[in-house]
Amino acid sequence: MMDLLVTGGAGFLGSSFVRHVIAHTDHRVTVLDKLTYAGNRASLAGLPENRVRLVVGDVIDPDVVDPLVEAADMVIHYAAESHNDRSLSAPRAFVDTNIVGTLTLLEAARRHGTRFHHISTDEVFGDLALDDPARFTEGSPYNPSSPYSSTKAGSDLLVRAWIRSFDLPATVSNCSNNYGPYQHVEKFIPRQITRILRGLRPQVYGSGENIRDWIHVDDHSAAVLAILERGSIGETYLIGAEDERSNLEVIELILSLMGLPSTAYDHVADRPGHDRRYALDPRKIRTEVGWSPQHEHFTSGLAQTIEWYRANPSWWAPTIAGDEA
Numbered sequence: 001m002m003d004l005l006v007t008g009g010a011g012f013l014g015s016s017f018v019r020h021v022i023a024h025t026d027h028r029v030t031v032l033d034k035l036t037y038a039g040n041r042a043s044l045a046g047l048p049e050n051r052v053r054l055v056v057g058d059v060i061d062p063d064v065v066d067p068l069v070e071a072a073d074m075v076i077h078y079a080a081e082s083h084n085d086r087s088l089s090a091p092r093a094f095v096d097t098n099i100v101g102t103l104t105l106l107e108a109a110r111r112h113g114t115r116f117h118h119i120s121t122d123e124v125f126g127d128l129a130l131d132d133p134a135r136f137t138e139g140s141p142y143n144p145s146s147p148y149s150s151t152k153a154g155s156d157l158l159v160r161a162w163i164r165s166f167d168l169p170a171t172v173s174n175c176s177n178n179y180g181p182y183q184h185v186e187k188f189i190p191r192q193i194t195r196i197l198r199g200l201r202p203q204v205y206g207s208g209e210n211i212r213d214w215i216h217v218d219d220h221s222a223a224v225l226a227i228l229e230r231g232s233i234g235e236t237y238l239i240g241a242e243d244e245r246s247n248l249e250v251i252e253l254i255l256s257l258m259g260l261p262s263t264a265y266d267h268v269a270d271r272p273g274h275d276r277r278y279a280l281d282p283r284k285i286r287t288e289v290g291w292s293p294q295h296e297h298f299t300s301g302l303a304q305t306i307e308w309y310r311a312n313p314s315w316w317a318p319t320i321a322g323d324e325a
Helices: 012-024 062-071 084-089 092-112 147-166 188-197 217-230 247-257 283-289 298-311 313-324
Strands: 003-007 028-033 052-056 074-077 115-121 170-175 177-179 203-205 211-216 236-239 244-246 266-268
Touching: 003 012, 003 062, 012 028, 012 217, 028 062, 062 092, 074 092, 074 217, 084 092, 084 147, 092 115, 092 147, 115 147, 115 217, 147 170, 170 217, 177 217, 177 298, 188 203, 188 247, 188 298, 188 313, 203 247, 211 217, 211 247, 217 236, 217 283, 236 283, 244 247, 247 298, 298 313
Parallel strands: 003 028, 003 074, 028 052, 074 115, 115 170, 170 236, 177 211, 203 266
Antiparallel strands: 211 244
């Protein structure tokens, strides 16, 4: 039994990891979350109070962070500003949380010798051409294209520097696009699902040819736990399910699964700097850590996700007004 500190644990990825830990281990979890628009207490509802506690606070505040890190056996750092559109209109929050917050946590972990795992994104590598057969590896150079991805790249590099300069016992993982229950409606898949549930037409940026490598959030959580249990200190691991699909393919599949014509969507103006294609090579985590995704079929995982949003409007409906604004 260990005590884990999960930052951003009331968000989409973090709450999934907390639920996974509770279901598959006997560890205790302290969640540190600022409860911004992207954090939701309801995402932790029903978890045992003797194993999960929520501390509302900011990762940039050392007075909040230090005692929590001191009491933890491991820090799993999910907390981040993560929405590309918001990073284009308000980049300062991304610098504060993603860079200053990571620095604050790293310094606390260094003081107390606490094992640290940093959650990051494939977007730090930039993008690939649509017809390029290559995939990103752990050795690919960083080439971020948005305030979001550049601040995540900066936080990755801070972790790597603390590993080398201060022998911090840390690891890093970069994951492809996640989908599944409890994802905020600002993100691509839940946005389309909830628009349809409200009688609105889905929307796709630009031509919709942009390609993403999709992974179910439960598989991401399992991969992170596997890294904590079997990964090598100082290493970076790419987490991907090798399931590349264009935005058009995804939106047409959602429409089909929800009983609507596959053409019942609208094109809208493209996002500035919209990356073309992401694709990860996950051979390292598969061979060295022994992880592989359990949700092998995107269609069935997407169908389950649609049913979750259909059954849980009380979770997502209150977020709609802010998202539309």
